[in-house]
Structure formats: structure tokens, C-alpha cells
Amino acid sequence: xxxxxxxxxxxxxxxxxxxxxxxxxxxxxxxxxxxxxxxxxxxxxxxxxxxxxxxxxxxxxxxxxxxxxxxxxxxxxxxxxxxxxxxxxxxxxxxxxxxxxxxxxxxxxxxxxxxxxxxxxxxxxxxxxxxxxxxxxxxxxxxxxxxxxxxxxxxxxxxxxxxxxxxxxxxxxxxxxxxxxxxxxxxxxxxxxxxxxxxxxxxxxxxxxxxxxxxxxxxxxxxxxxxxxxxxxxxxxxxxxxxxxxxxxxxxxxxxxxxxxxxxxxxxxxxxxxxxxxxxxxxxxxxxxxxxxxxxxxxxxxxxxxxxxxxxxxxxxxxxxxxxxxxxxxxxxxxxxxxxxxxxxxxxxxxxxxxxxxxxxxxxxxxxxxxxxxxxxxxxxxxxxxxxxxxxxxxxxxxxxxxxxxx
Amino acid sequence: xxxxxxxxxxxxxxxxxxxxxxxxxxxxxxxxxxxxxxxxxxxxxxxxxxxxxxxxxxxxxxxxxxxxxxxxxxxxxxxxxxxxxxxxxxxxxxxxxxxxxxxxxxxxxxxxxxxxxxxxxxxxxxxxxxxxxxxxxxxxxxxxxxxxxxxxxxxxxxxxxxxxxxxxxxxxxxxxxxxxxxxxxxxxxxxxxxxxxxxxxxxxxxxxxxxxxxxxxxxxxxxxxxxxxxxxxxxxxxxxxxxxxxxxxxxxxxxxxxxxxxxxxxxxxxxxxxxxxxxxxxxxxxxxxxxxxxxxxxxxxxxxxxxxxxxxxxxxxxxxxxxxxxxxxxxxxxxxxxxxxxxxxxxxxxxxxxxxxxxxxxxxxxxxxxxxxxxxxxxxxxxxxxxxxxxxxxxxxxxxxxxxxxx
Numbered sequence: 001x002x003x004x005x006x007x008x009x010x011x012x013x014x015x016x017x018x019x020x021x022x023x024x025x026x027x028x029x030x031x032x033x034x035x036x037x038x039x040x041x042x043x044x045x046x047x048x049x050x051x052x053x054x055x056x057x058x059x060x061x062x063x064x065x066x067x068x069x070x071x072x073x074x075x076x077x078x079x080x081x082x083x084x085x086x087x088x089x090x091x092x093x094x095x096x097x098x099x100x101x102x103x104x105x106x107x108x109x110x111x112x113x114x115x116x117x118x119x120x121x122x123x124x125x126x127x128x129x130x131x132x133x134x135x136x137x138x139x140x141x142x143x144x145x146x147x148x149x150x151x152x153x154x155x156x157x158x159x160x161x162x163x164x165x166x167x168x169x170x171x172x173x174x175x176x177x178x179x180x181x182x183x184x185x186x187x188x189x190x191x192x193x194x195x196x197x198x199x200x201x202x203x204x205x206x207x208x209x210x211x212x213x214x215x216x217x218x219x220x221x222x223x224x225x226x227x228x229x230x231x232x233x234x235x236x237x238x239x240x241x242x243x244x245x246x247x248x249x250x251x252x253x254x255x256x257x258x259x260x261x262x263x264x265x266x267x268x269x270x271x272x273x274x275x276x277x278x279x280x281x282x283x284x285x286x287x288x289x290x291x292x293x294x295x296x297x298x299x300x301x302x303x304x305x306x307x308x309x310x311x312x313x314x315x316x317x318x319x320x321x322x323x324x325x326x327x328x329x330x331x332x333x334x335x336x337x338x339x340x341x342x343x344x345x346x347x348x349x350x351x352x353x354x355x356x357x358x359x360x361x362x363x364x365x366x367x368x369x370x371x372x373x374x375x376x377x378x379x380x381x382x383x384x385x386x387x388x389x390x391x392x393x394x395x396x397x398x399x400x401x402x403x404x405x406x407x
Numbered sequence: 408x409x410x411x412x413x414x415x416x417x418x419x420x421x422x423x424x425x426x427x428x429x430x431x432x433x434x435x436x437x438x439x440x441x442x443x444x445x446x447x448x449x450x451x452x453x454x455x456x457x458x459x460x461x462x463x464x465x466x467x468x469x470x471x472x473x474x475x476x477x478x479x480x481x482x483x484x485x486x487x488x489x490x491x492x493x494x495x496x497x498x499x500x501x502x503x504x505x506x507x508x509x510x511x512x513x514x515x516x517x518x519x520x521x522x523x524x525x526x527x528x529x530x531x532x533x534x535x536x537x538x539x540x541x542x543x544x545x546x547x548x549x550x551x552x553x554x555x556x557x558x559x560x561x562x563x564x565x566x567x568x569x570x571x572x573x574x575x576x577x578x579x580x581x582x583x584x585x586x587x588x589x590x591x592x593x594x595x596x597x598x599x600x601x602x603x604x605x606x607x608x609x610x611x612x613x614x615x616x617x618x619x620x621x622x623x624x625x626x627x628x629x630x631x632x633x634x635x636x637x638x639x640x641x642x643x644x645x646x647x648x649x650x651x652x653x654x655x656x657x658x659x660x661x662x663x664x665x666x667x668x669x670x671x672x673x674x675x676x677x678x679x680x681x682x683x684x685x686x687x688x689x690x691x692x693x694x695x696x697x698x699x700x701x702x703x704x705x706x707x708x709x710x711x712x713x714x715x716x717x718x719x720x721x722x723x724x725x726x727x728x729x730x731x732x733x734x735x736x737x738x739x740x741x742x743x744x745x746x747x748x749x750x751x752x753x754x755x756x757x758x759x760x761x762x763x764x765x766x767x768x769x770x771x772x773x774x775x776x777x778x779x780x781x782x783x784x785x786x787x788x789x790x791x792x793x794x795x796x797x798x799x800x801x802x803x804x805x806x807x808x809x810x811x812x813x814x
Contacts, residue, residue: 004421004447005811010412017411039813040411155774212643224740228640235635235742236619242739242773247732250657250668261657325654329736332649333631335642366649367562401808404412406446 003406014040016399018048019057019078023103023397028061028075049076057082057102078103083397084144086134086187087389088127089151089194089382090114092168092220093291094344095123096385097130099138102393104204106386108138113292120163120175128184146396147188149388150177151197153221158238161191168220190391194384195241198377199225199232200394201387202340205379213338214330215377216243216323217384218345220291222264224330244268248325257288266322269345272315273297281311295344302348316352323353324360327374332366342377343384350376410813421447423806425455426464426485430510430804435468435482456483464489464509485510490804491551493541493594494796495534496558496601496789497521499575499627500698501751502530503792504537506545509800511611513793515545520699527570527582535591553803554595556795557584558604560628565645568598575627597798601791602648605784606632606639607801608794609747612786620745621737622784623650623730624791625752627698629671631737651675655732664695673729676752679722680704688718702751709755723759730760731767734781739773749784750791757783 021037022029029037034045052058059079063072083102088095092114099108110130115123127150135142153166161178163169178189192200199215202225215225224241226233234240244264251261255274258264265271270288277284282301286293305312327339339361341350358374365372377383428444429436436444441452459465466486470479490509495502499521506515517537522530534557542549560573568585570576585596599607606622609632622632631648633640641647651671658668662681665671672678677695684691689708693700712719734746746768748757765781772779784790 004424004445004451005417006446014411038411039413044411226741228642233635233640233741236744237742237774239774240740240742242742245739245771245773246736247654247657250654250659252657329653330740332652333647333737333740334633334640335644335647335649337643364652366652367644367646401812404811405808 005404006406009403013399013401013403014038014044015048015051016397018045019052019397020399022052022058022076023078025077026103028077030064030073030075032073034076052076055082080105081140082144083146083393084140085146085149085389085392086131087149087151087197087385087387087392088131089197089385089388090123090127090153090169091194091344091384092153092166093295095127095130096382097127097134098382098385098389099134099140100386100389100393102397104390104393106382107140108134109382110134111382116291120169120172121180124175124177124180124184128181131181131185131187145187147190147392148181148185149197149391150181150189150191151194151384151388151391152177152191154193154223154239154242155237156191156193156239158192158234161189163191188392190388190395192388192391193223193225193234193239193241195223195225196232196234196238197225197387197391198342198379198384199227199387200390201379201383201385202342202377203227203230203232204390204393205377205383205386212334212336213340214327214334214336215383216327216330216339216341216346217343218267218323218341218349219343220269222267222326226330226334226336228334228336243326243330246326246329248322252322263322263326266326267319267345269294269298272301272319275315275318276301276312279311279315281315298345298348305349305352313352316349317356319349320353320356320360324357325364327357328361328364331361331372332364335367337371338373338375340375340377342379342381344381346376347381412811413813416810420806420808420810421445421451422455422458423804425452426459426804427806429459429465429483430485432484433510435484437471437480437482439480441483459483462489487512488547489551490553490800491547492553492556492796492799493538494556494558494604494792494794494799495538496604496792496795497530497534497560497576498601498751498791499560499573500702502534502537503789504541505789505792505796506541506547507793507796507800509804511797511800513789514547515541516789517541518789523698527576527579528587531582531584531587531591535588538588538592538594552594554597554799555588555592556604556798557588557596557598558601558791558795558798559584559598561600561630561646561649562644563598563600563646565599565641568596570598595799597795597802599795599798600630600632600646600648602630602632603639603641603645604632604794604798605749605786605791606634606794607797608786608790608792609749609784610634610637610639611797611800612784612790612793619741619743620747621734621741621743622790623734623737623746623748623753624750625674625730625748625756626750627676629674629733633737633741633743635741635743650733650737653733653736655729659729670729670733673733674726674752676701676705679708679726682722682725683708683719686718686722688722705752705755712756712759720759723756724763726756727760727763727767731764732771734764735768735771738768738779739771742774744778745780745782747782747784749786749788751788753783754788 080101080103487508487510683689
């Protein structure tokens with residue numbers, strides 16, 4: 001049921017709008033420009049900027065001559081150290097940590113293998129300890145940290161902050177991630193799906209002009225985050241993006257992992273390794289559930305591919321055919337004009353993939369006139385951790401017209 | 408870039424909120440209840456209801472005793488005849504017309520075969536003439552008609568009101584549907600994709616509790632409309648929902664229509680007829696591009712299926728297997744908890760399909776704990792035409808928090 005407008009929220013909303021506009025202008029923005037871009041009156045802009053200055057969220061920078069006539073204008077810039085957020089990405093192979101400032105810049109970064117022998121409680125302790133170490137090492141004032149965002153594999157219960165039973169994390173079932181991390185760190189904790197965090201990270205890493213895109217994450221699993229009309233979509237239970245089972249090749253052989261002929265069977269790291277083993281391209285006998293061992297074989301295969309080994313290149317090209325078929329399903333269904341790819345596997349194979357993917361996808365598009373952009377993540381390999389941190393900044397700082405309506 | 412709040416829009420927004428609340432309460436709602444459901448003050452509710460009464464949009468109805476103590480309350484009801492909208496659905500086989508009142512009820516209905524021999528201009532004339540006849544026959548005051556909504560097959564340019572080159576409408580290319588129909592009818596015209604209109608129609612036909620669903624349209628084509636978080640999604644170019652090419656059966660035979668093994672090849676009417684011909688279940692030699700002839704064979708096959716003919720039932724069951732595989736792709740990708748099916752083909756095969764579909768879809772869902780509802784359209788066979796009309800009501804009458812932000 002629709003709700004009436006909430007007058008009491010106007011001031012707070014306009015403050016988030018102005019702060020957002022200042023934050024997005026990397027080199028600063030004048031009050032006159034703020035009036036133009038936000039549509040607010042000069043008086044309102046002046047009052048709110050004064051408040052933001054008082055709260056230390058923004059600073060006044062250079063005076064610049066913006067036109068031939070008229071007096072120079074003082075630029076207002078975000079104070080990057082005014083607020084921070086921490087992001088953690090829990091991948092079956094790797095834990096990635098970032099601390100970002102309110103300008104979205106990574107101030108601190110850490111990475112370690114996900115402890116495999118430990119029960120979930122042990123992993124939670126490892127995460128809490130690393131967060132603590134990162135806070136100390138960075139020298140950031142704890143009171144400026146808005147919270148801790150956690151990107152985790154699905155399925156999960158976002159509202160309760162529970163990991164339900166992620167297929168790749170053996171023995172994890174209904175792990176109370178939010179409550180445990182909050183108890184140990186004292187921080188406000190948000191838990192979200194890895195692909196949703198990655199899509200959010202990508203939105204933050206590149207401003208504007210990315211209103212409709214799918215973020216395809218290639219790591220130990222394959223998943224999709226979807227941004228439509230500038231909104232990160234979440235689905236009925238916040239578990240959007242399960243694309244691994246999409247059938248992409250009816251004639252594929254059974255690899256013994258994932259569904260025969262599926263997107264996952266075409267482009268998971270394990271799938272590449274099994275293909276390499278079957279074709280005699282690697283002598284490694286690593287098992288497909290040894291994430292670290294698989295990772296090492298992938299490193300070797302990519303190294304040889306870029307050295308010109310045709311068999312290794314063929315492995316990547318074959319994966320590209322399957323990936324293109326899966327991406328075409330998403331683009332046709334959702335009418336997207338941009339595909340962004342990222343994740344640990346992507347960062348190894350991206351240069352070859354970007355050569356071949358667009359020409360493989362385009363003939364499969366139903367709306368043939370569409371301009372489709374295919375590109376790698378602007379946020380880089382740590383996009384999910386950065387996105388987890390961005391979820392926290394978004395939660396506290398982004399303007400939402402919905403707050404103008406009564407709760 | 409975010410924009411500031413627009414104070415001048417508050418009054419208009421609150422009026423749409425109240426009218427929406429009254430419209431959705433089928434039997435009327437008291438001012439006291441309106442305060443509760445909208446969060447507005449009693450004074451604001453009273454003022455706006457007075458304005459709506461003056462404009463003839465609502466009427467006062469019965470006085471009812473809503474609690475043991477306290478005086479009886481006067482119910483406010485929408486005046487159904489205060490506003491109307493017309494909807495047209497252009498299907499390759501059939502043109503469907505509805506005139507609905509502001510309560511969403513169908514007041515007038517018409518249907519005719521899509522003229523096949525005529526160029527697009529001839530079809531536009533047929534539509535304009537039928538709209539005119541319907542307006543006269545219904546006796547509706549023309550000044551109460553908010554506009555004409557057109558649901559058309561994609562791809563289309565919604566902003567310009569152009570049909571680009573729908574594959575099933577031979578010879579149609581860049582048809583200026585909105586401009587032509589506006590010139591002939593004098594009405595405000597909105598053009599949108601058939602599946603988007605159908606999803607909108609379904610939203611209107613059932614209030615509430617349908618926040619995330621896919622509407623799968625089965626007619627001369629197969630397509631999907633998506634509703635997420637109560638919003639009808641549209642995609643980058645308003646051409647969302649192309650699902651016909653999704654691979655659902657790697658082992659399928661080539662039918663000579665659609666992509667081998669695709670969702671379209673599994674459940675289009677032409678596909679059912681070709682399968683029937685190949686299996687000797689029908690003696691008809693109708694060509695698959697004869698929409699009317701195909702339709703007659705489908706009618707015969709369904710009649711025999713419901714009479715107990717196992718070969719005819721098997722045709723529907725096989726289509727259900729393909730359809731289930733396609734729907735599982737959508738549910739897994741978008742994390743939906745509801746699948747709604749409709750369209751002319753669906754209405755013939757629904758009773759058998761509803762028996763078998765849920766059990767075919769569920770084992771394919773990745774988030775296994777999800778409660779998935781599979782059901783037929785509440786809006787019925789004419790859902791796309793009703794949705795086209797509902798697009799007009801939505802456009803003029805639905806509250807949107809985004810209007811509270813400066814343009």
C-alpha cells in the first residue's frame with residue numbers, strides 16, 4: 001500500500017543528496033554547480049554545505065576561475081577520512097579484506113587463504129581478528145568506521161545475516177555471521193550475497209552511465225549481479241544470480257562436476273582443469289575439490305596460454321563459447337546493454353576473453369540493433385570485498401527517494 | 408546524479424497516494440482507515456478526500472459500524488466511471504480490445520483476427536476504427552478516457568512509440584504506432600511491450616502480495632514480464648523478456664522453427680502442431696506460419712487431450728518439461744517466488760500444465776528451501792490488453808516517490 005509523503009525527512013534527504021553530489025565530483029564542486037546538479041535553491045545548498053563543513057564531512061578546497069567573468073568559486077570536496085567502511089569477501093579459496101574511505105578509495109587491503117580444516121566458528125574468528133589488525137595497522141579512527149560489510153556465497157538469509165548452506169563451504173549451515181561478527185568487532189555488520197556486493201562495488205567504482213548491466217562473477221563459482229535503472233536488484237529472498245545451471249551446450253561431455261552442458265561446467269576453474277587433464281594439456285592430477293591446487297594449475301595454464309601455447313588458448317576459447325551462450329541468455333532476458341565481468345578467475349583470463357567474447361555474444365542477441373558493451377570490472381579482482389564495503393557506505397550515505405515516504 | 412526533494416510536488420503526490428488507497432479498497436475505506444494506511448494526518452486526509460469528492464473521482468458510500476463503540480464511519484469509494492482507459496493487444500493472430508474503468512473492471516471487450524493481407528497502415532486503421540466503435544457502444548464520456556495503451560510484440564522503441572521489426576509481423580518495420588493512433592483517435596497513446604503490459608495487467612488484477620514474479624506469456628510467441636519489488640522491470644531499451652532462445656533440451660530434434668532445443672521450440676503452438684504431425688497425432692497438414700490454422704489444430708488437440716487421449720496429453724506433458732526448464736532458469740537467476748502464466752495458448756493447456764509444472768520445476772531450483780507458487784493469470788486470456796489499459800491508469804494515477812525529487 002502506498003504511503004504519504006513525509007515532510008520531516010526533507011532536510012535529511014537533501015543533505016544526503018548534496019553529500020552524494022560532492023562525493024561523486026572527484027575534484028570538488030562549487031556551490032553554484034551544486035545548485036545546478038541537485039535542483040535545490042542556493043540558500044538550501046549554502047545551509048547544508050555549512051552543516052557538512054561543521055561535521056567535518058567536506059572541506060573547502062581551491063578557489064577556481066570557472067568563467068571569464070565573475071568571481072572565482074570555492075570548491076567543496078569530500079573529506080575522505082571523515083568516514084570509512086570495511087569489506088570482507090568470503091570465498092571458498094580466499095578471504096579478502098579492504099578498508100575504504102568515504103571517497104571509495106582502498107586505504108588498506110589484506111588477503112589470506114580460507115582456513116579449510118576449521119569449523120565456521122574458526123573462520124569467523126579469523127575474520128574478526130583480521131578486521132581488528134587492519135583497523136590498527138591503518139591507523140583509522142574507529143569512530144569513523146560506519147560498519148563491516150560481508151560478501152558471502154549464497155544461499156543466505158540477508159535479513160537475519162545467516163549463511164544458510166553454501167554448497168562450496170562444507171559443514172557451513174545456518175552460520176550466524178552477522179551476530180557473531182558484530183559480537184566480536186562491535187561494528188555494525190551487513191551481510192549480502194557475493195554477486196550483489198560485486199555489482200554494488202562496480203557501481204561505486206565507475207560513476208554514471210552504467211544504469212543497466214549484469215556483473216558476471218567468475219571465481220570458485222559463477223554468479224550474476226544485476227543492476228537495472230541504477231538499482232542493484234536482489235530478488236524475493238536476496239539470493240539473485242544463480243546462473244551456474246543454465247544450459248549452454250547440449251552436446252557437452254559430462255565432467256563429473258556441475259550439470260552436464262551448463263554454464264558452470266563450461267567456465268568454472270575446476271572445469272578448465274578437468275578439460276586440461278582430459279586433453280593431456282596438464283600433467284597435474286589435482287582433484288577438482290582442492291581449490292588451492294586447482295588455482296595453481298589455472299595459473300600455469302594461463303601463463304602458457306599467454307606464452308602462445310595453442311592448447312592452453314583453446315581451453316580459454318572453449319570456455320568463452322559457453323560463457324557467451326550464458327551471457328546471451330541474461331542479455332536477452334533482461335534487455336541489458338552492458339556486461340561486466342570480474343572475479344579471481346576472470347582477472348587471469350580476461351585479456352583473451354575480451355578478444356573473443358563480444359563476437360561470440362552478439363549473433364545470439366534477439367534485439368540485434370542493441371549496442372552491447374563487454375568489459376572487465378573497473379573495481380578489479382577485489383570487487384566483491386570492495387562492494388561489501390560499498391554496501392555499508394550505500395546503506396548510510398546514499399539518497400533514497402523512498403525515505404520521503406512515511407514508513 | 409541524485410536530485411533534491413521537490414516541495415511543490417508534495418500535495419499532488421499525497422493526492423495520488425490517497426486515491427490509490429481508495430481505489431485498492433474494493434468495498435470502500437473510511438477516513439480513519441486512510442490515516443492508518445497512508446500515514447498522513449487526519450487533516451490532510453480530510454482535505455484531500457474533499458478535493459477528490461469535488462472532482463467526482465470518489466463518492467461517499469455506506470456508513471458502517473467498524474467497532475463496538477464509536478460512531479459509524481462513512482466509507483469513501485472510487486467512482487468507477489470517473490475515468491477510463493482503453494487497451495489494445497496486437498498479436499500476430501488476434502487484436503484484442505478492452506475498455507476498463509478506473510476500478511480496473513472491464514466495461515467493454517472486442518476481439519478480431521489480425522488482418523494478414525494488409526500493410527501496417529491498414530491494421531492501424533482497423534485498430535482506430537475499433538477503438539471508435541467501442542467508445543460509441545460503451546456510452547462512455549470521451550472526456551473521462553485518460554488514453555489508449557497498446558501492447559505490441561518487440562522489439563520496439565517505447566519512447567518514440569515505434570514498432571521496430573517484430574519477427575512475427577511480416578512487413579512491419581519502424582511503424583509509427585503512437586503517432587498514427589494519436590492522429591486518428593485524438594487520444595493520449597502509450598506503446599509498450601506485450602509482456603510488460605501483461606505483467607502490469609497481472610499486478611492490477613491481483614492486489615498486494617505479488618512483489619516478485621515472472622509473467623510467462625504463451626501465445627504466438629513466448630516471452631516474460633518481470634516484476635521485482637512491486638516494480639515492472641523494463642530493461643535498458645524497454646525490450647525485456649526475450650526468453651524464446653533459452654536452451655532447455657540439448658537432445659531435442661530440430662523442428663525447423665525456432666532454435667533447436669529452445670524454450671520456443673518446446674512450447675510454441677507451432678511446435679506442438681509440428682510434434683503432433685511428426686507423431687501422427689493429427690492429420691492436419693497446416694503450415695506452421697498459418698497462425699489461424701495452427702490455432703484450430705491446437706483447439707482440436709486440447710479437446711482430445713481433455714477427453715483422455717494419451718497421445719495428446721503426452722504432447723502437453725512434453726511441452727511442460729521444456730517450459731519447466733526455461734522457468735527454472737528465470738527463477739534461479741532472478742530469485743523469484745512466483746511464476747504466473749497466461750496468454751491464449753496457456754488458457755487452453757493450463758489445467759494439465761498446472762498439474763505437472765510445479766513438480767517439474769522444483770527439483771531444478773538452486774535455493775531449494777524456496778516456496779515457489781506456480782499459477783495461472785488472474786487477469787485471464789486478455790491480460791495483455793487489460794495490461795495495456797492498466798499502463799495508462801498507472802501512468803496517470805499511481806503514486807511514485809520519484810516525483811518528490813526535482814526533475
